Amino acid sequence: MNRHSQRVMLLFGLLLISAALLGCASDARRSEAAPPAAYDQELDRARASIAEAEQAGANEFGSAQITLARAKLRAAEEALDDGAIDRAVRLAVEADLDADVAAAITRNQQTQALASEVRSTLRTLEDELRRSDGVELARP
């Protein structure tokens, strides 16, 4: 292989690479391109979900998830300030879901607590019943 053909190959390679890079760049631009009104909606939705989860008691039962949701919402707001709209939308969507998870955990934990209360009431009742049975048996 001579020097000329080496050059040709090199140029061809460079061409391919730049094409790939261009493709990637355009890929990135294509992804999740939200119309201006949509991102505001996403952030608002995240804020509402966080408020709802807090209302349900998420600070007590789903504190890790609600903390994550708030952090993601802040990050989304910052990304928006930086003009990184795609990133802001992604973060807002995730914050919204994190808040929903926090709310679901909260409701579940509250119901679990109720179930545990019912269980303990049943145990007490059964114990009492057994004890009164014992007394009855002891009575000749």
Next chain:
Amino acid sequence: MKRDTEPMEERAVRRPILGIAGTVALIAMTAAGCSGLPERVESVEQARQSINEVAREPLAGRVAAEEIQAARQALASADAAYEEGEPLTLIEHRAYVAQRYADISHELVSEAQAREEVQRGEVERNRIVAESREREAEAARRAAEEARRELDVQARAAEEQALAAQAAEERARGLQRELEELEARDTDRGLVLTLGDVLFDTGQSELQPGAMTTIDRLAQFMDDYPERSVRIEGHTDSAGSDETNQQLSERRAFAVRDALLARGVEASRVEAVGYGETRPIASNDSPGGRLQNRRIEIVLSDTH
């Protein structure tokens, strides 16, 4: 994960000077996906597994159908992004969405299970309370019945006692009457029944037929009062020799004894003894006194 994509691009810029081999390799990589995606994206697989797990829960279809549907959609779009060689950040974002929907589904299923337990618990609680009330009523009923039975037993016992007392009284009255019929006398030796001389011919020890009524009555008395025993004592007046009188009194006592034994009275309950003329109860100087002295006395005792 971002490290996998961005440094790759930097390296790609430096590649040309390394020559043809590097170029060829790069072409191959570019064909595989411009961002150089890994064989599998861990977060996508994790989300897939979580969705499959929660979807298998029996309650999932009822309480988390929408959430599971949303999770599957997000997972499908993550898979599509992977297939189309979209950036890893996008794929992972979609995997994150899928994962969170799976998480929510999981919480919903778990909560529904707890709610079912609460409902079952309420039913169980009501059942226990009802059962306990029923048991209390049953126990009260049993106690009342027990008390009634106890009273019955006491009443029956009292009745039996009264009957026994009545029987004892009747027995006592019967004994009294029979003794009266036998013309028994209460003496310091016990109850003494005196059978007159008329039972025997003079100087004889054969019981006369007229004696049998008295003997029968005595045998009946012995039969009615099995705890009693008798001593039959023969006595004579002073006429004749002492020895003759002694023998005569013994024979006569034994004749009465034999008559009683012949009527089924046990031998162990009947003792016979002769006293001859040694124990007169009247003077032997007059015929009336001698008549009284010729006699059989029957002494009744409680035990033998």
